[in-house]
Amino acid sequence: MKLVIGNKRYSSWSLRGWLAAKQSRLAFDEIVIPMDTPAFTAAKADASLMPSGKVPVLWDGDTAVWESLAIIEWLADRTGRDRFWPKDDAARGLARAIAAEMHAGFVDLRRHCPMNTGRTYPSFALTPEVERDIGRIDALWREALHGFGGEGGPFLFGAFGAADIMYAPVVTRFRTYDVPLSETAEVYVNAVLAHPFMQEWYAGAEAEDWRLDRIEF
Numbered sequence: 001m002k003l004v005i006g007n008k009r010y011s012s013w014s015l016r017g018w019l020a021a022k023q024s025r026l027a028f029d030e031i032v033i034p035m036d037t038p039a040f041t042a043a044k045a046d047a048s049l050m051p052s053g054k055v056p057v058l059w060d061g062d063t064a065v066w067e068s069l070a071i072i073e074w075l076a077d078r079t080g081r082d083r084f085w086p087k088d089d090a091a092r093g094l095a096r097a098i099a100a101e102m103h104a105g106f107v108d109l110r111r112h113c114p115m116n117t118g119r120t121y122p123s124f125a126l127t128p129e130v131e132r133d134i135g136r137i138d139a140l141w142r143e144a145l146h147g148f149g150g151e152g153g154p155f156l157f158g159a160f161g162a163a164d165i166m167y168a169p170v171v172t173r174f175r176t177y178d179v180p181l182s183e184t185a186e187v188y189v190n191a192v193l194a195h196p197f198m199q200e201w202y203a204g205a206e207a208e209d210w211r212l213d214r215i216e217f
């Protein structure tokens with residue numbers, strides 16, 4: 001398999017695809033194409049690399065799978081649902097719902113607080129719309145963590161899985177933008193940032209020397 005992604009410092013959707021590939025435990029090659037470069041523009045026009053013009057894209061042989069949730073589902077089909085989703089029906093229903101809500105929503109948070117793994121902005125001024133997104137995410141996390149988190153791990157549904165993968169870039173944003181959270185959510189943020197896959201991603205981001213002025217404000 002190969003996974004086409006953007007900059008590790010900035011590409012939040014790429015992080016989701018990459019975490020899904022890591023979580024599958026299947027071997028994959030990583031193709032990093034820095035965004036806002038002629039190489040990225042060329043790749044966007046190349047259907048043999050980026051059929052939707054966006055990253056991430058997972059190539060499994062000749063099959064391309066884009067959209068982070070679709071990549072998770074493809075890999076869950078390949079490796080077994082339990083690696084990604086909770087076994088319990090009620091937990092899995094909630095996990096799927098909150099993963100889908102992340103995929104489709106939280107536009108204000110995503111727009112105003114772009115992912116940047118290399119920076120922190122202490123006391124960042126949040127708009128009311130962004131605060132609404134944050135409040136909703138904090139409540140969803142608490143619902144998952146209080147309902148099912150005791151099953152064996154510090155992640156949303158016990159063990160690290162699809163819901164954590166979908167929210168991992170939000171976790172980085174909460175740290176970058178110094179977002180005040182509930183105690184439960186703060187503990188969860190620390191657990192995700194300490195996960196070995198996240199540490200590996202941060203190290204990769206740190207090693208990059210591409211910088212985008214539109215994000216480094």
Ligand SMILES: N[C@@H](CCC(=O)N[C@@H](CS)C(=O)NCC(=O)O)C(=O)O
Pocket residue numbers: 006010011012013014035044053054055056066067068069103
């Ligand atoms: N809904 C898509 C979002 C993919 C996406 O927006 N990727 C961004 C990078 S984080 C991208 O490729 N942007 C480049 C562009 O739109 O030109 C997913 O779940 O993967």
